[in-house]
Amino acid sequence: MNNIVLHIDHVHKTFAGLHALADVNLDIRQGETHAIIGPNGAGKSTLLNVCVGRLEPTQGKVLFDGVELTGRHPHEICQLGVARVFQTPEIFGDLTVIENVMMSMLARRDGAFSLHLFSRFDAQHEIVSTAEKVLTDLGLGYHFNHLASALSRGDKRRLELAMCLTQKPKLLLLDEPTAGMARADTNATVDLLKKIKQSGMTIVIIEHDMHVVFSLADRITVLANGRVIAQGAPEEIKGNPKVIEAYLGDEEL
Amino acid sequence: MRNTKVRDVILLGCFAVAAVAAPLLAAPFGAGYPDLLVKFAIFGIFAVGFNILFGLTGYLSFGHAVFLGVGSYAAVWSFKLVSVNILPAVIGAILVSGLFALAIGYVSLRRSGIYFSILTLAFAQMCYNLAYSVLTPITNGETGLRVLRDDPRYLDSAVGVLGQSPSLFGLPMTGWTGYYVCAAVLVVAFAFSVAIFRSPFGMTLRAIKTNQNRMGYTGFNSRPYLLTAFVISGMYAGLAGSLMAATDPLAGAERMQWTASGEVVLMTILGGAGTLLGPVLGSGVIKYFENIFSAYNEAQLGTTLSFLPESIHDGVVKTLSLFVGEGWQLTLGLLFMVVVIFLPGGIMEGVMRVFRVKHTPPVKSLGDSAQRDIVGESVIEEMPADYGAHPAPEKALAEAKIGTTAQ
Numbered sequence: 001m002n003n004i005v006l007h008i009d010h011v012h013k014t015f016a017g018l019h020a021l022a023d024v025n026l027d028i029r030q031g032e033t034h035a036i037i038g039p040n041g042a043g044k045s046t047l048l049n050v051c052v053g054r055l056e057p058t059q060g061k062v063l064f065d066g067v068e069l070t071g072r073h074p075h076e077i078c079q080l081g082v083a084r085v086f087q088t089p090e091i092f093g094d095l096t097v098i099e100n101v102m103m104s105m106l107a108r109r110d111g112a113f114s115l116h117l118f119s120r121f122d123a124q125h126e127i128v129s130t131a132e133k134v135l136t137d138l139g140l141g142y143h144f145n146h147l148a149s150a151l152s153r154g155d156k157r158r159l160e161l162a163m164c165l166t167q168k169p170k171l172l173l174l175d176e177p178t179a180g181m182a183r184a185d186t187n188a189t190v191d192l193l194k195k196i197k198q199s200g201m202t203i204v205i206i207e208h209d210m211h212v213v214f215s216l217a218d219r220i221t222v223l224a225n226g227r228v229i230a231q232g233a234p235e236e237i238k239g240n241p242k243v244i245e246a247y248l249g250d251e252e253l
Numbered sequence: 254m255r256n257t258k259v260r261d262v263i264l265l266g267c268f269a270v271a272a273v274a275a276p277l278l279a280a281p282f283g284a285g286y287p288d289l290l291v292k293f294a295i296f297g298i299f300a301v302g303f304n305i306l307f308g309l310t311g312y313l314s315f316g317h318a319v320f321l322g323v324g325s326y327a328a329v330w331s332f333k334l335v336s337v338n339i340l341p342a343v344i345g346a347i348l349v350s351g352l353f354a355l356a357i358g359y360v361s362l363r364r365s366g367i368y369f370s371i372l373t374l375a376f377a378q379m380c381y382n383l384a385y386s387v388l389t390p391i392t393n394g395e396t397g398l399r400v401l402r403d404d405p406r407y408l409d410s411a412v413g414v415l416g417q418s419p420s421l422f423g424l425p426m427t428g429w430t431g432y433y434v435c436a437a438v439l440v441v442a443f444a445f446s447v448a449i450f451r452s453p454f455g456m457t458l459r460a461i462k463t464n465q466n467r468m469g470y471t472g473f474n475s476r477p478y479l480l481t482a483f484v485i486s487g488m489y490a491g492l493a494g495s496l497m498a499a500t501d502p503l504a505g506a507e508r509m510q511w512t513a514s515g516e517v518v519l520m521t522i523l524g525g526a527g528t529l530l531g532p533v534l535g536s537g538v539i540k541y542f543e544n545i546f547s548a549y550n551e552a553q554l555g556t557t558l559s560f561l562p563e564s565i566h567d568g569v570v571k572t573l574s575l576f577v578g579e580g581w582q583l584t585l586g587l588l589f590m591v592v593v594i595f596l597p598g599g600i601m602e603g604v605m606r607v608f609r610v611k612h613t614p615p616v617k618s619l620g621d622s623a624q625r626d627i628v629g630e631s632v633i634e635e636m637p638a639d640y641g642a643h644p645a646p647e648k649a650l651a652e653a654k655i656g657t658t659a660q
Contacts, residue, residue: 052470053469074469074470075468075469075470075472075474075475078470078472079472086470091464091467092463092464092467093463093464094459094463095456095460095463099456102456103456103473104472106456107472107473110453112472112473112474113473113477113478115454115481116452116453116454117449117454119452119453120451120452121453121455121456123258124453163471167471
């Protein structure tokens with residue numbers, strides 16, 4: 001059990017009678033990239049929301065590194081080492097790109113609350129240089145001093161990813177990181193995620209693009225109508241008739 | 254990221270010089286007398302503090318005058334019980350108003366947006382009404398709390414000081430010395446606000462204004478940051494209130510009325526919320542209108558416009574007289590409308606446009622008025638030539654090609 005990072009235990013989530021999640025069990029292993037797929041409305045995003053504390057499960061619990069996450073605030077869960085990239089990028093639009101990354105490093109360094117009233121934000125030299133390096137690595141080198149809201153959608157995603165990476169999380173949750181991207185951008189993102197994966201990061205990814213799923217995932221969980229209908233290595237999933245019926249349909253693989 | 258430290262020092266230096274030279278600078282506008290300049294300084298402090306909450310976090314408190322009133326009462330009680338020296342009064346007022354802010358903020362900050370504003374307004378009205386009813390032993394009701402000849406003043410009687418009017422170690426708080434004491438406090442208060450704006454704490458407050466959702470997923474707990482900002486700005490208001498009591502030792506509950514709370518909101522928005530200098534300018538403009546413009550009468554207008562030909566002179570004077578004197582609020586209202594419609598970033602946005610210091614980020618609404626100040630560093634600069642989607646690395650392109658051929 002030691003290598004289980006995230007343990008989702010009999011989680012139910014009901015929205016006014018609608019079973020968004022029904023008895024979901026899922027173990028995420030240390031260092032793996034685990035894809036969660038399923039048709040629209042299958043409960044994929046709800047599952048991630050339960051994991052980061054945005055929603056509380058109706059029943060069941062979520063353990064991260066042996067610590068129960070249920071009922072904790074998002075900032076506590078984040079401080080424990082869970083980072084999340086959203087489907088629509090959630091960034092600080094009125095701050096510059098580098099300030100965005102610096103904020104996330106500040107949270108990592110000083111914790112959920114610290115009272116730095118008299119030091120200067122732009123004089124935190126270690127943070128500035130690390131932030132510059134991370135941004136350059138992610139191809140946002142030109143944009144240090146642009147307002148984050150002025151970035152293109154793809155760049156906003158990259159920025160959000162940069163913010164998550166600088167938190168040095170133990171678990172990275174990605175909600176459709178390539179939605180709405182052009183093919184070339186998608187490929188660049190896949191390359192980037194491969195690099196992150198090679199660094200040993202545990203990743204959970206929700207994705208519709210099968211090209212992305214099969215080039216990244218070590219294991220795949222298929223959700224439909226809030227239930228896990230299949231789980232296993234990509235090859236097993238490809239051949240599973242239930243999955244093909246519920247989701248893949250006649251999509252080319 | 255540019256180092257703005259030198260610019261901040263210059264800004265602060267200019268601010269201090271302007272505060273010292275204010276009597277000369279304001280004289281041409283007919284405002285160069287101490288009573289008015291003291292008002293500029295006190296309301297400047299009030300607005301600078303309000304701006305730390307509203308300008309940085311976007312939380313619009315509609316009950317900030319409570320802390321002004323509480324500060325005044327605390328200061329007068331200090332004059333009555335401790336000493337006529339303003340030092341204990343100022344410190345006491347800051348502490349007491351800080352405690353009030355802690356209690357009111359703790360409850361009000363459970364909500365955001367309009368609900369937060371309504372909660373603060375409700376607290377303010379509650380305090381205002383209590384001051385006239387059950388709290389009259391402390392506030393002396395409608396008569397107002399004043400310093401009396403036979404007040405105990407324990408500290409003064411112990412050391413044998415005999416004065417009865419507030420002073421700073423013997424410096425009277427009236428006339429020009431009064432102004433310079435207030436101006437010195439304003440400069441210190443302004444310097445503190447610059448420090449907050451530049452600190453990691455200040456940046457965190459800006460981040461809260463931008464996206465509170467992301468704050469949680471970045472690992473920040475927003476609530477204590479907001480509460481700290483609320484308490485700091487409440488303390489500024491308490492400080493302003495104590496100086497009010499020091500220059501005019503009579504504290505009345507009308508200082509806590511909702512109109513007073515609204516006034517500081519207007520000052521901050523008029524000057525430019527979220528800018529360093531804006532609130533000071535805004536409070537200056539409003540106090541100028543209230544005191545000078547309102548005293549400008551039809552006869553004076555007639556003499557000023559005597560160069561006009563006889564035929565239109567009377568008509569012009571009659572029309573314009575609607576806007577001066579008792580009609581000063583009409584002019585102020587129009588000015589406010591013009592500023593909000595054309596310069597949502599306030600007077601400071603206008604100043605920056607005139608000097609073309611920087612392009613400010615476009616402002617969509619009051620709630621997210623320009624975050625930057627005159628020496629602010631953030632702006633949309635020229636985009637580099639290759640701005641836009643990044644070309645995928647060679648390797649990825651090659652893979653993509655393999656992918657398509659395989660299909």
